[in-house]
Amino acid sequence: MISAPHRPSWDDYFMAIAMLVATRSTCDRLHAGSVLVKDKRIISTGYNGSPPGLPHCDDEGHLLEEGHCVRTVHGEHNAILQAAAQGGTSTRGSTMYAKYSPCIHCCKYLVAAGIVRVVIGRIYRNTQAVDYLKSAGLQVDLYRENPAWKQELARLFTEEIPTKSAPPVEFTVTPSGGR
Ligand SMILES: [Zn+2]
Ligand SMILES: [Zn+2]
Numbered sequence: 001m002i003s004a005p006h007r008p009s010w011d012d013y014f015m016a017i018a019m020l021v022a023t024r025s026t027c028d029r030l031h032a033g034s035v036l037v038k039d040k041r042i043i044s045t046g047y048n049g050s051p052p053g054l055p056h057c058d059d060e061g062h063l064l065e066e067g068h069c070v071r072t073v074h075g076e077h078n079a080i081l082q083a084a085a086q087g088g089t090s091t092r093g094s095t096m097y098a099k100y101s102p103c104i105h106c107c108k109y110l111v112a113a114g115i116v117r118v119v120i121g122r123i124y125r126n127t128q129a130v131d132y133l134k135s136a137g138l139q140v141d142l143y144r145e146n147p148a149w150k151q152e153l154a155r156l157f158t159e160e161i162p163t164k165s166a167p168p169v170e171f172t173v174t175p176s177g178g179r
Contacts, residue, residue: 006152010040014097015121015143016153021045022075022099026056030100030124032075036083036115038094044086046078075099076106080113091115097143100124104132111136119143 008016014035022033025048036043049072050056056071057063063071073081076098083091092114099121102110107129110118117139120130133140 006148008149008152009146011097011119011141011143012146012149014042014095015099015119016149017042017045018097018099018121021047023047025049025072025075026058027062027069027072028058029062029069032098032100034075034079034096034098034102036079036091036094036096038089038091041089043089043091043094044079044082046073046075046080046082048072048075049078074103074106076102077109080109083113095119097121101127101129104128107132107136111138117141 014037018033018035020033021035022031025031025033027048030048033045033047035045051073054071057069060071062069076096079096080091083089094113094115095117096110096115097119101120101122101124102118110133115138118133119141121143123130123142130140130142
């Protein structure tokens with residue numbers, strides 16, 4: 001008998017997904033990730049990366065302009081663009097979970113896309129984003145880390161989860177293609 005695992009709150013759940021999304025970033029200047037959520041459902045996700053088909057910083061180096069890498073589309077921006085490209089659900093009235101506080105440009109896009117709440121995992125550089133989003137009437141919340149959930153996540157990714165006994169299955173591992 002295993003003890004019942006900790007059940008995450010919605011904020012815990014979506015922020016953990018934003019952290020996971022960030023691991024796909026291809027610019028090591030900042031591994032940002034975000035999740036766009038509406039009615040407790042994920043509309044889209046985004047990480048810092050080049051537009052599809054264009055070279056990545058990880059492969060070609062950064063593309064610097066005035067001290068900033070401009071090769072990538074930021075995670076927050078990418079989430080909005082993915083929602084647009086996929087179609088389906090309007091971003092109006094949605095909530096964004098972002099691993100770091102968005103840059104000022106992404107803040108503008110969040111406001112323009114009709115996003116009403118932003119949950120920030122960690123303040124990056126300064127609180128300009130928070131002030132800007134609040135001035136536009138958005139609800140901004142700083143994510144409060146939940147130690148029990150953090151522990152559960154660590155367990156989830158390091159321990160094998162016991163399952164009911166079943167006959168062993170041979171899997172054929174095929175390498176995933178592309179970046
Ligand atoms: Zn870069
Ligand atoms: Zn940005």
